[in-house]
Amino acid sequence: MTEQVPTADLLIVGGGINGAAIARDAAGRGLSVLLCERDDIASHTSSASTKLIHGGLRYLEQFEFALVGKALAERKRLLRMAPHIIWPLRFVLPHQPHLRPAWMIRIGLFLYDRLGGRRGRGLPGSRSVNLRKHIAGRPLQDDFVRGFVYSDAWVQDARLCVLNAMDASERGATVLTRTACVSATRGEHDWQVQLRGADGAPRTVRARALVNATGPWAARFLDEVAHVPHNHTLRLIKGSHIVVPKLFDHDHAYIFQQPDRRIVFAIPYEHDYTLIGTTDVDYREDPSSPRIDQAETQYLCEAASRYFKRPIRPDDVVWTYSGVRPLLDDDSDQASEITRDYLLTLDRQGAPLLNVFGGKLTTSRKLAEEACDTLSPLFGAPRPAWTGGAPLPGGDLPDANFEAFHEDFSLRRPWLPDALALRLCRNYGSRALRIVESCSHLEELGERFGSDLYAAEVDYLIDFEWARTAEDILWRRSKLGLRIDAQGQRRLQEYVAMRLGGADGEV
Structure with a gap:
């Protein structure tokens, strides 16, 4: 006999x-919410981005002014909501006259500044620079003389997802990871849905409305799980990135124009590395496990080598990752030209079904607000939209000032190594206090698994952030997989399994 649970207002499929x-x-508006994710939070597309909160400068060429304006407005909000995991980043665009004339770039940056409200929080405007005098010109080939500098922001993408899920949980939502939605049967007034957990046991739940937020699987979900006819087409695009030892010693990022008119970023990454990406390749295989191919690796190496004095070769690559972006198919010839905007559709042919197509990290809060504005009237939700000024967990720093918080956190704990104190503040903001609050010596953080990962942090991630495997911890909650050797990873796997009572802690 399957377990019965009370009917939720919303069942959201996709974490x-x-x-x-x-x-x-939705949870903050007083709705009862159940979220199920068949794997880990942010285990697919949302942890495989270029990790930027940005308006999309290149979208101006496609006349996507509304999308860019919406994204830049969200950039300003997100910088205040999560100043620990989102911070300003200056980008350098070396000028190549034969690709785009200087006047076109100047106009684009002028619009970008104005659409962003001239000045976002802590974000200076764009300007022209002499690369022979600017620090960012030193790693570049000598024939790059002129460049442009503008502002956007960096984000720890998987942590942004986890913090949203944490806030939902703390406001009353039930979040089930490693739980697949295997069937959904529509009634006139509600949905009967069968879920299957990691142990294979079925669970039947009811929901007054269903939200299809399955990303690359959105159309397949309608076809194979909900059995709802539709006419929506998604174009799946694989984006791949490479990580190499750091190529420069400053804190600016680069945006490089390519002969095919695409752009490639080179971004400071985890202190000792440079992140280079992304590709845009049509993808027709299983979105669960995309992998970079040799042609993509070569493309990214060549794209960066066109600009840097030091050539980048495939042998330099220390790590890669790929994700599949579900973009609305607008019949564009080039994958890079497809709109990054989103579409929400409400199907009322029986119990409500809200489908989410497309979208990006930067506009996720706005997308969610529009989704809940659509759904809330169906349930008489008592509370209005609220997320625009509410910090995410750990983001409640005075005046959203990360530097002041980090300085105070470190001064009060001189026993913490500087690099560890900074990483804890960056990953957890004010929630870092929960990890170290009972400690007064480094040894009290418990077993060290390698680099600066200690048992106290692992315990926190298991208890509060749904970490269930070593991979969750090393590659999504952090990027310590770049630094912890195989022996440390095996020991972490054993520890996680022990904490979970023998559950799988695979890397």
Whole structure:
């Protein structure tokens, strides 16, 4: 006999950024919410981005002014909501006249500044620079003389998803990871849904409305799980990135124009590395496990080598990752030209079904607000939209000032190594206090698994952030997989399994 649970207002299928953000908004409006994710939070597309909160400068060429304006407005909000995991980043665009004339770039940056409200929080405007005098010109080939500098922001993408899910949970939502939605049967007034957990046991739940936030699987979900006819087409695009030892010693990022008119970023990454990406390749295989191919690796190496004095070769690559972006198919010839905007559709042919198509990290809060504005009237939700000024967990820093918080945190704990104190503040903001609050010596953080990962942090991630495997911890809750050797990873796997009572802690 399957377990019966009370009917929820919303059942959200998908634990990427859209599903987590909708769960947060809906729970804060007083709706009863159940979110299920078949794997880990942010285990697919939402942890495989270029990790930027940005308006999309290149979208101006495609006349996507509304999308860019919406994204830049969200950039300003997100910098205040999560100043620990989102911070300003200056980008350098070396000028190549034969690709885009200087006047076109100047106009684009002028619009970008104005659409962003001239000045976002802590974000200076764009300007022209002499690369022979600017620090960012030193790693570049000598024939790059002129460049442009503008502002956007960096984000720890998987943590943004986790924090949305945490806030949803703390506001009353039920979040089930490693739980697949295997069937959904529509009635006139509600949905009967069968879920299957990691142990294979079925669970039947009812929901007054269903939210399809399954990302690359959105169309397949309608076809194979909900059995709802539709005419929506998603174009799946694989984006791949490479990580190499750091190529420069400053804190600016680069945006490089390519002969095919695409752009590639080179971004400071985890202190000792440079992140280079992304590709845009049509993808027709299983979205669960995309992998970079040799042609993509070569493309990214060549794209960066066109600009840097030091050539980048495939042998330099220390790590890669790929994700599949579900973009609305607008019949564009080039994958890079497809709109990054989103579409929400409400199907009322029986119990409500809200479908989420497309979207990006930067506009996820706005997407969720629009989704809940659509759904809330169906349930008479007592509370209005609220997320625009509410900090995410750990983001409640005075005046959203990360530097002041980090300085105070470190001064009060001189026993913490500087690098560890900074990483804890960056990952957890004010929640870092929960990890170290009972400690007064480094040894009290418990077993060290390698680099600066200690048992106290692992315990926190298991207890509060749904970490269930070593991979969750090393590659999504952090990027310590770049630094912890095989022996440390095996020991972490054993520890996680022990904490979970023998559950799988695989890397």
